[in-house]
Amino acid sequence: MLLVDRETMQNIDSYAINEIKIPSLCLVERAALSVMENINLDIRHSFALIVSCGNNGADGLALARNLLALSKDCDIYIIGNKNKASKDFIINYNACKNLTKNIYSIETIEDMNFLRKNLDRVNTIVDGIFGTGLNRPVSGIYANIIDLINEKNIYTISIDLPSGFDANGENNYGTYVDSDLIVCMQILKKGLYEDNYFKDKTVVCDIGLPQIAIEKFINI
Numbered sequence: 001m002l003l004v005d006r007e008t009m010q011n012i013d014s015y016a017i018n019e020i021k022i023p024s025l026c027l028v029e030r031a032a033l034s035v036m037e038n039i040n041l042d043i044r045h046s047f048a049l050i051v052s053c054g055n056n057g058a059d060g061l062a063l064a065r066n067l068l069a070l071s072k073d074c075d076i077y078i079i080g081n082k083n084k085a086s087k088d089f090i091i092n093y094n095a096c097k098n099l100t101k102n103i104y105s106i107e108t109i110e111d112m113n114f115l116r117k118n119l120d121r122v123n124t125i126v127d128g129i130f131g132t133g134l135n136r137p138v139s140g141i142y143a144n145i146i147d148l149i150n151e152k153n154i155y156t157i158s159i160d161l162p163s164g165f166d167a168n169g170e171n172n173y174g175t176y177v178d179s180d181l182i183v184c185m186q187i188l189k190k191g192l193y194e195d196n197y198f199k200d201k202t203v204v205c206d207i208g209l210p211q212i213a214i215e216k217f218i219n220i
């Protein structure tokens, strides 16, 4: 079983994008579609996609865009400063803006109360808050939203990692999403493999990172 730690995954991503010149937007799109392949769209009809402004969020918005293209009912909730968002996030955000008006920023207590109420109208939550970019304890609005997700008894899919959970399984960053399904990109993160609770809830999906990028950093 091939395993990867956070730093090595970031090196592989960067090498594929910056040296092999694979457009990162293609990887984001493959990530989004790999999540979609793991959703039973016959029973999952309404979605709350909760994202922050990095590429885990970009994956989430690309998924939202694809679900909206299928006329699925999607509410999008954005945490953090969109002005500091990744370029892949912005590209997908600009498309989603033209596909739905149900896009909400979550910043204040009032926003949190709206989210708490509005989550009850969906049967699926998609967690695109943090992936391999998580590098410090979760606090403030991020912790509040993760706790709110866990309060709700709604089927929750996490993109790449449960947000708040350390990819290396070494750091306790506080609260993290109690995912029902984790769709992990390309290589199983070692923290998930070593966690008996999450290991069996994880599927690993190829997103098109070539072997030469992987073998540059991992002895296979």
Ligand SMILES: NC(=O)C1=CN([C@@H]2O[C@H](COP(=O)(O)OP(=O)(O)OC[C@H]3O[C@@H](n4cnc5c(N)ncnc54)[C@H](O)[C@@H]3O)[C@@H](O)[C@H]2O)[C@@H](O)CC1
Pocket: 013, 014, 017, 024, 027, 028, 029, 031, 052, 053, 054, 055, 056, 057, 059, 086, 129, 130, 131, 132, 133, 134, 135, 136, 137, 138, 139, 142, 159, 160, 161, 185, 207
């Ligand atoms: N271009 C790429 O590297 C690709 C990344 N992908 C996705 O992007 C993820 C990595 O994206 P990013 O590196 O943008 O990072 P994330 O989207 O995981 O995190 C977003 C940002 O949150 C900040 N952050 C970290 N810990 C925090 C905390 N405790 N509280 C508040 N903010 C915190 C960091 O600045 C980080 O950049 C992967 O897990 C995967 O889902 C995939 O789409 C494949 C391509």
Ligand SMILES: [K+]
Pocket: 056, 127, 128, 129, 130, 131, 158, 159, 160, 161, 162, 163
């Ligand atoms: K996540």
